[in-house]
Amino acid sequence: MSSSSSGEMVFVEHTKGVNGLPKVILREVRGCSAEVYLYGAQVTSWKNEHGEELLFLSSKAIFKPPKAIRGGIPICFPQFGIQGSLEQHGFARNRHWMVDPDPPPFLTCSPNKAFIDLILKHSEEDAKIWPHRYEFRLRVTLGPGGDLMMTSRIRNTNTDGKPFMFTFSYHTYFAVTDISEVRVEGLETLDYLDYLKNKERFTEQGDAITFEAEVDKAYLSTPTKIAIIDHERKRTYELRKDGLPDAVVWNPWDKKAKAIPDFGDNEYKHMLCVEAACVEKPITLKPGEEWRGRQELSAVPSSYCSGQLDPQKAL
Numbered sequence: 001m002s003s004s005s006s007g008e009m010v011f012v013e014h015t016k017g018v019n020g021l022p023k024v025i026l027r028e029v030r031g032c033s034a035e036v037y038l039y040g041a042q043v044t045s046w047k048n049e050h051g052e053e054l055l056f057l058s059s060k061a062i063f064k065p066p067k068a069i070r071g072g073i074p075i076c077f078p079q080f081g082i083q084g085s086l087e088q089h090g091f092a093r094n095r096h097w098m099v100d101p102d103p104p105p106f107l108t109c110s111p112n113k114a115f116i117d118l119i120l121k122h123s124e125e126d127a128k129i130w131p132h133r134y135e136f137r138l139r140v141t142l143g144p145g146g147d148l149m150m151t152s153r154i155r156n157t158n159t160d161g162k163p164f165m166f167t168f169s170y171h172t173y174f175a176v177t178d179i180s181e182v183r184v185e186g187l188e189t190l191d192y193l194d195y196l197k198n199k200e201r202f203t204e205q206g207d208a209i210t211f212e213a214e215v216d217k218a219y220l221s222t223p224t225k226i227a228i229i230d231h232e233r234k235r236t237y238e239l240r241k242d243g244l245p246d247a248v249v250w251n252p253w254d255k256k257a258k259a260i261p262d263f264g265d266n267e268y269k270h271m272l273c274v275e276a277a278c279v280e281k282p283i284t285l286k287p288g289e290e291w292r293g294r295q296e297l298s299a300v301p302s303s304y305c306s307g308q309l310d311p312q313k314a315l
């Protein structure tokens with residue numbers, strides 16, 4: 001456990017990560033931790049109190065701009081996927097963010113000490129590809145129980161009176177023991193767009209979702225709670241979201257994995273992306289307006305969660 005010279009615990013440590021990229025480590029008293037790179041404002045690690053890694057990070061991840069880091073929680077903004085004129089998943093994930101010197105007050109009075117506020121603003125360079133002024137503020141918090149909370153606030157600061165539109169996702173790569181032993185609950189019977197079938201719309205059947213081939217789907221208007229159950233590890237991830245109606249589920253499986261240069265051939269077995277997202281209906285912000293999108297993750301023993309999940313319960 002890291003502590004200051006006075007012996008007090010350091011909840012927020014500013015340090016350097018791979019290739020000297022600035023990184024912030026968040027710690028909580030029970031021993032859980034999270035790591036956030038300023039490059040992409042990307043969470044690359046989230047560990048429970050036993051030091052077990054809960055996020056997948058590829059062994060081939062390239063920590064070198066302009067390549068986005070493969071794994072953890074990349075942020076897709078202002079464009080999810082290829083629906084638009086920008087590069088896949090937009091540019092927020094490969095920009096250098098700053099520590100926010102002036103974060104807005106949070107409405108809820110929280111006892112958490114392990115948090116970091118980051119900010120990304122428009123630049124002249126980016127204005128050539130996305131001609132808007134904006135402020136994107138992200139707070140990453142590690143709760144006392146080890147929960148990982150992320151709140152994004154995006155504000156239109158255009159001075160030309162123009163609104164802008166965007167799509168978004170927290171592209172979370174969950175670490176799983178064996179993908180063929182994983183079940184996702186909370187998305188059954190929903191409509192989804194299948195990206196492997198030209199975005200055709202289908203309706204999911206009644207059963208919980210399991211995996212035996214490549215999957216790339218955007219479930220629409222989902223409940224606020226989704227569970228990812230890792231049977232082999234007897235661990236359940238709970239994803240709670242607010243302001244993000246959709247959920248993307250992605251696993252490249254063997255063939256696609258081999259075609260991704262910064263992804264190991266067999267790593268698809270040990271990851272599953274379940275992304276709190278807004279993809280079907282883009283968000284429109286007028287000048288002065290702000291949007292808020294939040295995700296909370298917890299990891300609990302499966303016996304505790306199974307059967308108790310109430311997908312309708314709001315955050």
Ligand SMILES: O=P(O)(O)OC[C@H]1O[C@@H](O)[C@H](O)[C@@H](O)[C@@H]1O
Pocket residue numbers: 081088089171195216217248250273275
């Ligand atoms: O390789 P990238 O740009 O990080 O994207 C990975 C995947 O991200 C998912 O969110 C998309 O739905 C997939 O289509 C995409 O392949």
